[in-house]
Amino acid sequence: MKYAMLVLKNLTRSKRRTILTVLSIAVSLFIFSALVSMPAVANRFLADSASTTRVACHNKAGVTYALPEAYKQRIAVTPHVAAVSAQSWFGGVYHEISDQFPNMAVDPEMVGEMWPDWDISPQALHDFQRIRTGALVGTETMKKFGFRIGQQIMLRGTIYPFNVTLNIVGTLGGKAPPSFLLFRRDYLEEAAGRPGFVDVIWVKVDNSAQVPQVIASLDEGFANSSAETLTEPEAAFYGGFLAGYRLFFQIAELMGIVVVFTIGLVAANTAAMSIRERRSEIAVLRSIGFPARVILSMLLAESLTIALAGGLLGAGAAYLVLKLVTMEGVIGAIQMPASVLFEALVAAALIGLLSAIVPASAAARRNIVDALRAVA
């Protein structure tokens, strides 16, 4: 602790340089945190939302191709299948084209069994099954549009040539994707003239150990039919759905790392300049008995303090900005996970330590006589 005073005093030696270094690290870690949050949110979504006993059965040709609704009955009698619910993507918008969130129609009678981890209250479930225009809405979407239970809303069809008028009867919580809106498929079917096709058939397996067997059984059962199926666990299904974003996520992560690396080089140059200017002082400290390891520790502590201050400032600003300026996506609002804050601080600490370690080690171990002579 007694050396902390020395470290702090040295940080005030050139206030402008200290502030500029803190700000440059802060800006780089702001960019890093914001960019890395996107893939982190996607990964967290997959880890948090996916159930090990829920599988999605869809057309082998792709999710944009439909399956006959009649498959439901065949799937329901397959051994180890506990529940089945068909889903049709509605893809409606609320007011403006920018007011988009995932909305789909599902079979109301199976919602409770299929998604027990979505924290749907018994009252909401009851109302959803009772009211044909009932809708269940994720918490983020409720918050974003200021919806309340009992409110009537209209979604404009973009795939279907009609609008649906819905009454919000409850919310989706727990592991439900926070932006989702579910409404009843019988309502959609009736409005669409009963086409008899669905996009996905969700299957609940009675035991996670039986999932591979059920998947094989379903896909083999529909092989060589007019609509062959591809059945996959929920995590893989959503992962595939997000695959289109993967390249963007990877570029975002790469950009974040490049920015941090670049600022690391700038910080290294600044640290080298700062230490070079103080060679005489370092030599004096060593001549009066300061061990090299104490001097090295003090120089690293200075650099670490600057970098962590920048890291906290940058990552904190990214957290606030992402929180205030909500970026709505398929998987909900993009907010900075705690893991990204941790990564940003680790990156800051690495910038601090790696940028100073070489010049600090050299200065702490330089021959005292040479250093004093260079000054004189």
Next chain:
Amino acid sequence: MDPNYVVEIENVSRTYRRDEFEIHALDKVTIRIPIAHFVAIMGPSGSGKTTLLNLIAGIDHPTAGRVAVGGEEITGMKERELAAWRARHIGLVFQFYNLIPVLTAFENVELPLLLTHLNKAQRREHVEAALRVVGLADRMDHYPRQLSGGQEQRVAIARAIVTDPTIVVADEPTGDLDAASAEDILTLLRELNRRFNKTIVMVTHDPRAERHVDEVYRLDKGVLIGLETNTAVSARATSA
């Protein structure tokens, strides 16, 4: 090792290599400095004065020979041991003061005490005492830029004596000062020697220093060419 001598240097040589050149800074120098003496090492530029002082201070290693200070042979010590030894036994004063500009006079003087086990209150007591001795008790909160050259050197001397070292070594302590300030510094060093029995070894070009010291060692081209005692140097200084 003779307990009457605080510095014993035997047959010490120091050779530097600068690119392809070999420089013999010291050649078989033998010096013994008695306890509580005020000694000057004088000679022309390049005579090896500062090299000799650096060896006494333990910040340089001889190429050959033996250096013992305060009864401890330091020739074979490793850098880590030497750092701890310097903290206990050596007080250093430099020509350009070498104070840390972001620290106050108090904090500069406190620096060597950070290496001890003294608590904050004890450190304060020692620092205030050292600053009183050099006559700067009223300037302890001043930064180096707020002090004159002479005052900065006084702070540097306070920093050198605050741990009560075995020996104070001063490299051209008056080299950057005007005549009046230089005289003040020499008087202060003399007083430290007299009042506190502090052994002081000083490298200097300043002929005024001869009047204040007990002995003058004269070096030329790395060789010890003479030792003059106080009477002799005083007489010569008076006639000059």
